[in-house]
Amino acid sequence: MSAFRALDPARGEPGGGSRAGAASSSSSAPGGLFRPLNAEDEEQQPTEIESLCMACFRQGVTRLLLTKIPFFKEIIVSSFTCGSCNWTNTEIQSAGRIQDQGVRYTLAVRNKQDMNREVVKTDCATARVPExxxxxxxxxxKGALTTLEGLxxxxxxxxxxxxxGRQxxxxxxxxxxxxxxxxxxRLKEVESPFTFILDDPSGNSFVENPHAPLRDEVLVVTHYWRTAExxxxxxxxxEEPHENSPDSADDLRNEVHQFNTNCPECNAPAITNMKLVQIPHFKxxxxxxxxxxxxxxxxxxxxxxxxxxxxGTKISLHITDSSDLTRDLLKSETCRVEIPELEFELGMGVLGGKFTTLEGLLKDIQGLVEKNPFTLGDSSNPDRTERLHAFSKKLQQILDGQLKVHFVLDDPAGNSYLQNVYAPEEDPEMNVERYERRFEQNEELGLNDMKTEGYETEPSSKR
Known part of the structure; x- marks a missing residue:
């Protein structure tokens, strides 16, 4: 999919322009085609293109800015202005890759403050108010970076x-x-509570959690596998499925395989290495x-x-000293991370799957909190910024061994792991619980509609 699909002048849309024109203006800038948005960056200038105004059919000017927002990959910001009729139009379009899973945000709107939440809606997302x-x-x-009220x-x-015309x-x-x-x-005045649902099969939409890094009680984020439609x-x-011979399966375990991909930061061609690894006492x-x-x-x-x-598997570790931070840890994509003493919860899908140490995961969480884009800049909420700084300090106290907390890995798929340093004996500071999944958890994993029994095998002569 081309990142410039919505900017094609042949479609007769305001904000049209050529792909070559946009690329030639930004590719020469150091740091790649998509640069972080920075008001002090004098070299980051929008590209201006003459394009047709769809209101008065005269010539106007489209400004294109290729930039990237944390947690939302690369975007193209387009702004059109007509000097003849003063008609304007602004839009954004995601220029990043389509995510592995779709995402659905369900927000219970209770007051007018919820209408000020930041919303990133791509053009392929569906927004609903069931009430x-x-x-x-x-x-x-078109895609937009706005608020719920603006949407x-x-x-x-x-x-x-x-x-x-209708009248x-x-x-x-x-x-x-x-x-x-x-x-x-009247909906904007929130006279009565209502539900807002943002469903994006591409996985590139976003609804702000103003309580971050704490859990948002009125916002539910669900990741799901896309349907064929x-x-x-x-x-x-x-991709068409293919059969592997036993020899090829052995080679897969003994060799490092490579395939071509694009860099998630600068979109340049890169190589991804893949290797099967056996974790002791696990899988x-x-x-x-x-x-x-x-x-x-x-x-x-x-x-x-x-x-x-x-x-499902729920692993709880009582961190008593700094030596616990050196334990190996496997966090799958379906795993949630909790620190009850800090009222912190990291949802499934965030940070992706990781094989690291407990210290490495805590540092990744700390970096995620400190680089939250909705708490930076002149428009950020001072109270929210102060809460994030206080939370970051508590994480640092855990890393320094000054704060004893419980660390919880909750994985409905049962594919996460935390090293038992006393193996094969039981770890006195760690508790591993196996539990039956709820219907909602099976729904997130796509198991409710999966049928694996009752199929009849066709005779070989009819295949």
Missing amino acids: LDFEIPAFSQ IDRAITGLEQDQP EIDTALAEKIDGFISKLK QAAMLGIEA EVIIMATNCDACGHRTNEVKSGGAIEPL
């Missing part, structure tokens, strides 16, 4: 712009839409590491090499 039977379908709006305002503006053609329909617009305007909508084709895992020669970025990810376990 009003209201839905913004996928690809009906509703865009819907109101879209409904109002065709009302004069001339169908007065009854126009009156019904006027009534619905009034309901949307959703994959087709995104233009993704599944096989797949370690994937990418090293970019262009920008020097390094990343690693761990995926389970086995199936989903029949029972």
